[in-house]
Amino acid sequence: EVQLVESGGGLVQPGGSLRLSCAASGFTFSSYAMSWVRQAPGKGLEWVSAISGSGGSTYYADSVKGRFTISRDNSKNTLYLQMNSLRADDTAVYYCAKESGYDILTGYYRFDYWGQGTLVPVSS
Amino acid sequence: DIQMTQSPSSLSASVGDRVTITCRASQSISSYLNWYQQKPGKAPKLLIYAASSLQSGVPSRFSGSGSGTDFTLTISSLQPEDFATYYCQQSYSAPIFGGGTKVEIK
Numbered sequence: 063e064v065q066l067v068e069s070g071g072g073l074v075q076p077g078g079s080l081r082l083s084c085a086a087s088g089f090t091f092s093s094y095a096m097s098w099v100r101q102a103p104g105k106g107l108e109w110v111s112a113i114s115g116s117g118g119s120t121y122y123a124d125s126v127k128g129r130f131t132i133s134r135d136n137s138k139n140t141l142y143l144q145m146n147s148l149r150a151d152d153t154a155v156y157y158c159a160k161e162s163g164y165d166i167l168t169g170y171y172r173f174d175y176w177g178q179g180t181l182v183p184v185s186s
Numbered sequence: 187d188i189q190m191t192q193s194p195s196s197l198s199a200s201v202g203d204r205v206t207i208t209c210r211a212s213q214s215i216s217s218y219l220n221w222y223q224q225k226p227g228k229a230p231k232l233l234i235y236a237a238s239s240l241q242s243g244v245p246s247r248f249s250g251s252g253s254g255t256d257f258t259l260t261i262s263s264l265q266p267e268d269f270a271t272y273y274c275q276q277s278y279s280a281p282i283f284g285g286g287t288k289v290e291i292k
Contacts, residue, residue: 097281099230099281106283106284106285106286107283108283123280162235167277167279167280167281170235172235172241172277173232173275174232174235176231178229179229
């Protein structure tokens with residue numbers, strides 16, 4: 063059974079940093095691209111970042127480019143999101159999501175499994 | 187950037203009703219369109235990919251159709267567990283989600 067478990071969320075002040083983790087199990091982690099998707103309270107879904115199965119390719123939404131860094135450790139089956147210079151509008155539940163293929167966002171890609179999410183409130 | 191517009195933003199329906207949700211892309215995306223279901227406090231769940239392919243384990247009362255710019259998600263006979271918010275997502279380029287359609291009990 064595929065499982066994705068996020069951790070690392072919590073209250074952070076504007077301008078602060080936080081690192082999210084997503085522990086994966088139930089599939090060959092290194093064979094699949096992964097993404098982070100967020101959802102502000104009461105709002106819709108916003109894709110944040112993606113990383114290929116090898117970790118060699120990454121891609122970011124314009125809203126987080128230069129502030130967030132996605133990475134993965136395939137030996138630990140773990141996905142990360144380093145978030146710096148956080149702003150109030152980054153407040154959201156952050157989900158990690160497994161993509162359907164190895165390469166980032168190619169072909170008929172879709173997010174076939176999601177974690178339960180971790181809440182990141184950014185407030186003073 | 188491609189914009190995705192869903193309609194309606196919410197609807198009320200009864201158990202057993204046939205429900206149709208529409209998603210429109212701002213430019214042609216061929217069949218690069220996915221549908222997700224999200225219940226309150228839960229993660230989204232993939233229902234349909236490539237516009238009309240049913241994800242494994244998803245009940246057959248869910249179906250998708252369309253290509254180009256106009257797509258629909260149909261629930262043939264609404265069940266109590268189907269009351270949720272539904273999102274479309276284009277996979278033609280970087281992921282963009284529609285604004286969501288909340289299906290409520292009438």
